[in-house]
Amino acid sequence: MKTIVIYNSQTGFTKRYAEWIAEAAGADCLALTDAKKKDLTAYEAIVFGSWACAGSISKISWFKGNIDKWAGKKLIAFCVGASPIDTPEIDMALKRNFNEPALKKVKTFYCPGGFRYEKMSTSSKFMMKIFIKTLNAKKNKTEEEQTMIKMISSSYDISDKKYIEPILQYLKR
Ligand SMILES: Cc1cc2nc3c(=O)[nH]c(=O)nc-3n(C[C@H](O)[C@H](O)[C@H](O)COP(=O)(O)O)c2cc1C
Numbered sequence: 001m002k003t004i005v006i007y008n009s010q011t012g013f014t015k016r017y018a019e020w021i022a023e024a025a026g027a028d029c030l031a032l033t034d035a036k037k038k039d040l041t042a043y044e045a046i047v048f049g050s051w052a053c054a055g056s057i058s059k060i061s062w063f064k065g066n067i068d069k070w071a072g073k074k075l076i077a078f079c080v081g082a083s084p085i086d087t088p089e090i091d092m093a094l095k096r097n098f099n100e101p102a103l104k105k106v107k108t109f110y111c112p113g114g115f116r117y118e119k120m121s122t123s124s125k126f127m128m129k130i131f132i133k134t135l136n137a138k139k140n141k142t143e144e145e146q147t148m149i150k151m152i153s154s155s156y157d158i159s160d161k162k163y164i165e166p167i168l169q170y171l172k173r
Contacts, residue, residue: 001044001074003027003171006035008050008059011120013113013159014080018049021078021164025171032059045074045171051113052081054127057097067102075106078167080113082151084158109167114157128152 005027007018015031022029027047030038040046048063057079067075079094094108117125135141135149 003045004043005029005047008032011116014049014051017111020161047076049078052079060097077106078109080111082115085112111163112158115155117155
């Protein structure tokens with residue numbers, strides 16, 4: 001199946017997942033800015049990956065805007081975030097990015113990434129600073145919130161190649 005993996009990545013985690021998927025699936029791999037200039041008609045499967053930003057998938061509007069044009073193709077969207085794979089809210093958060101008709105056409109996946117503050121834009125760093133400050137200021141923090149503050153206050157990497165397996169399995173089907 002002729003496949004392309006298109007990624008939008010700020011600090012490198014999504015790019016690395018996209019390259020892992022492309023290599024394992026024998027697919028082409030392009031950054032979103034380059035994919036926008038390319039004719040995608042010949043591809044039978046389109047895999048789009050981008051990072052989680054405040055509960056949304058960054059640049060998902062580009063992917064959603066093309067769903068009708070891509071009728072008949074296998075469509076996959078994967079989201080890379082800082083949350084561990086077993087975070088209960090992930091499934092709902094992923095689905096919130098699509099309406100009902102789109103969900104029937106797109107299969108969604110989540111891959112844990114991490115935080116890489118040294119590669120983050122100034123505005124992203126600022127948003128994270130506000131988020132951590134707000135969480136810190138909260139009275140009666142739950143155990144989860146306390147763990148989260150500790151975790152997201154500095155860079156970490158929880159990415160692993162094993163998380164691409166469900167995507168590869170779905171591509172093979
Ligand atoms: C402003 C901002 C908001 C974020 N929101 C979320 C979020 O809602 N859920 C999550 O799991 N990760 C969130 N993250 C973490 C990123 O999704 C994570 O660092 C991801 O691995 C970045 O991927 P990239 O390296 O491809 O840019 C956020 C990061 C930033 C900077």
